[in-house]
Amino acid sequence: MMNERFIDLDELVLLCQDKVTKGYIWEAVACYKAGAFRSCIVSTWNAVVFDFLYKLRQLELIGDGQARDQLNEFERCRLEDKRKELWEFETNIPKDAKDKYGFISLMGRKHLERLYEDRNLCAHPSMQSIEEPFTATPELARGHLRSAITHLLQYPPVQGRLALDLIWNMIKSEGFPENTEQAINVLKDSYLGRARDALIKDIVVGLTTSLFLDDAKKPKERCRMYAALEAVSNLYFQQFQETISSDKFFKIIASVPDNKWYKVWEYLRRMKVWDSLKKGLKIKAETFINSINNLDEGNNSFILTNALEIPKMKDIVLNKIKSLKGTDLKPLIEVINKYKENINISNISEIVKDYKKDAVEAFVKSITYRQAEVAGSNLILVSTWLTIEEIREILTGFCENNQIHGAYQIPEIMMNIFQETPQLAELVKDDWLLVRQKIEHEKRYVDLVQLIDTQYGLSEKEQ
DSSP, X not given: OHHHHHHHXXXXXXTOSOHHHHHHHHHHHHHHHHTOHHHHHHHHHHHHHHHHHHHHHHHHHTTOHHHHHHHHXXXXXXXXXXHHHHHHHHHTHHHHHHXXXXXXXXXXXXXXXXXXXXXXXXHSOOBSSSSOBOOOOHHHXXXXXXXXXXXXITSOSOOHHHHHHHHHHHHHSTTSXXXXXXXXXXXXXXXXXXXXXXXXXXXXXXHHHHHHHOTTOOHHHHHHHHHHHHHHHHHSHHHHHHHHTSHHHHHHHHTSOGGGHHHHHHHHHXXXXXXXXXHHHHHHHHHHHHTOOOTTSTTHHHHHHHHHTSGGGHHHHHHHHHXXXXXXXXXXXXXXXHTGGGSOHXXXXXXXXXXXXXXXXXXXXXXSHHHHHHHHHHHHHTGGGOOHHHHHHHHXXXXXXXXXXXXXXXXXXHXXXXXXXXXXXXXXXXXXXXXXXXXXTOGGGHHHHHHHHHHXXXXXXXX
């Protein structure tokens, strides 16, 4: 049992930020293991003092005038051997760490004050009574070790408002990555790498509020913010979940006007937080979907596309789309196609099924160049989801219908269909070779011929 405790303390020491601090904590652990519990408490307090000085130096480096002035005063007192002032400096460390710099919480301040009191009892010839000196127990020494590390020593010097501003400015910078994995690595090395719960939750609330309510954000900046938020949710899942389950999160969403709710749906899809929403918000969200009657209106198609990716909304969304089949689904298909990299294809196979069928039929039966081009542009929207049979029908129509083959925009449309269906290329090889045979001497189809030759490894002799 004692060995497990030693391992636990050794691992805690590794969390300390400063080398000097870490040296004093190692000494404290060694004293604890040797049963020198009074010495353990004294060394632990020494580690707190040096860690406080280390953090002040780090703040000084980033231009904190208050930290600079306090360090200068400490150096003056040290050089002039002002023992009373140095004692007051030590005495005020818990208060200053909490109130001046936000290094610790109120609870952390109380723990450090207890440590300071017990350190005085251990280091000075203090007595509980005339006959009995102060005796430090193993539990007391271990408790002070743990609290010193968990409340102060493990954290970087910047917390609170200053840390929030620095992290926020970093995320807004054009140099911040749009990729979540890269954002995780960047934030790990920032002041958020080992942050207090309050700072983490402030970042989540700040990013969420901006994504919902700030219309000035450019698309790339929104991508960086989502990458940061997804990184935070990966690094600090529990704190993220606690934040989005809070009343504060509820109030943020409740403040979003209806015409901006498409932002909420994007957030719900990307952050996967549906299950954490309060019941009232879930009811509003379901009502919102059921109220949609026009795919061309506002951001309705975008909303449905995002809502479709929320598992517990899937059936509601599909039923809504079925009820809109009498209307033109093209606006919805366009949005789905735009965001197809973020969409579960199985979720939309039923949606595009009828649209594909109509588009293929219109294409192969085209009676004018213009009709072929319009039908072809509709095919491009669903080219990712074309089946073997549909591709064969399209390619047969191309070879047999001169209104298709001769239309001005068709070469580009056919190239798009070829490029968007690589998974079916071998299964429809013979059909594409028939297309190649028909167009091999036409200059406007030279790029499509090259694509086909590259895909199927045709040599000059085979050509």
